[in-house]
Amino acid sequence: MLTTAEMQQEILKLKREKDFCVLVHAYQTHDILEIADFVGDSFGLSKQAAKAAHKNVLMCGVRFMAETAKILSPQKNVYLSSPFAGCPMAEQMTVNQIKALKREHPEAAVVCYINTTALLKTVCDVCVTSASALEIVKNIPQKEIIFIPDINLGRWVEKQVPNKKFYFINGGCPVHMSVTADDVKRAKSLHKNALFLVHPECKKEVTDLADYAGSTTGIMNFVANSQNNEFIIGTENSIVQHLQFKYPEKRFYPVSKNCICTDMRLTTLADVYGILKFGNGGEEIVLDQEVIKEAGHCIDQMLKYGG
Ligand code: SF4
Incomplete structure (x- = not known):
């Protein structure tokens, strides 16, 4: 049996031995973020993968992100951490x-x-x-x-x-669309000094109540530059946890308990370990040249x- 810290150490060693660059989307859990070569949004990660010298890329996120990495690095072997991790929004239209x-x-x-x-x-x-x-x-x-x-x-x-x-x-994104104006009002009544930061994938009735609306990176930057000490976060709830690790002296609250992407949660640290150690569990992304x-x-x- 391995502890989380021991598994993370093993993964760091395996990455070097097997020449893997591990990309981790910001909506993954914190234990996975800690073993990343790069953390960020989908496009930022793919750009990093294209620049990295590694022969192999593992995307811890959802399928369209791994596809974007493959498009930008067609000569590399690109793997998705969980073959089941899709994005309902990305697959909505034909x-x-x-x-x-x-x-x-x-x-x-x-x-x-x-x-x-x-x-x-x-x-x-x-x-x-x-x-x-x-x-x-x-x-x-x-x-x-x-x-x-x-x-x-x-x-x-x-x-x-x-x-x-x-x-x-x-x-649209079912996760962000699940947030309602009532969720925001409830959170604001509980945390009267908190600023409300929201992703524009949320409905208009929700973004209309925001102190700031912008991408995940934009939300992180807003917090970095703000003098305020409390924030209600209107995006995937993993961001609440990551911000809390980054700024332990400040307080962060989820706007809704429903703002959780189940596809993003499919990947576990043990999956990453299994892919690197035994070569199983993930899926190699293969795309037509055209x-x-x-x-x-x-x-x-x-x-x-x-x-
Ligand atoms: S939160 Fe999940 S469903 Fe929504 S856009 Fe991101 S990956 Fe897709």
Whole structure:
């Protein structure tokens, strides 16, 4: 039997021996964050993987993140930590649905959140992250935007770019959409001095009550620069724990007990250990060359318009 600390030490040794770069999304549990080569959001992680010298990449997160890493590093062996870890939002829409929308609005650019499958990206014009969506939508030349799949993020951008016309399909993240205005009011009544920080994947009735709305990285940066000592966090509840480790002198509260992504929780430290030690449990990501090329173009456009 190994303790958590012993298992972590073994993993650190195995990473070096087997030439693995371990990428850990910020929504993973803290014991996994501690063994990461890089922690961050999906796109930040993929960029780090492309820069790293390692031959093998293990993505502790969900499938579209591992696919993005493979698109940016096609020459590397990329593995997903749990074959069952999908993202309900990324898998909500089909290629045919998007093609039909494009036929209806031929002048529009299809702007897709990075939380989409590699296959869906092949029929989109430009990818965005929650941190870059606003800037990219402002910068692209098209005046009409088909924004998929997250209607809440799309509407949040639309409000700030009134000179462009938006079209949506009703999609979104079930985890963030589960937060209600009543949850916020309850949390604010319990923690009167706390600022409410929220992810724009939440519904408008929720972001309207926020002191700050932005990406996970944006929320972390807000806390780093704030003089306030208490915060209600309106994103996946793992961020509450990570912030509490980072700033033990401050207090962080989840806005809702339901803001938990079960897909993100599928990966355990023992899974990471099993993949590195025995080579089983994860899944190697294999993508068609054409998919890599076309989805890669969508990501390149993101870099072109969003830096
Ligand atoms: S939190 Fe939402 S967007 Fe993120 S992986 Fe889970 S379902 Fe997908």
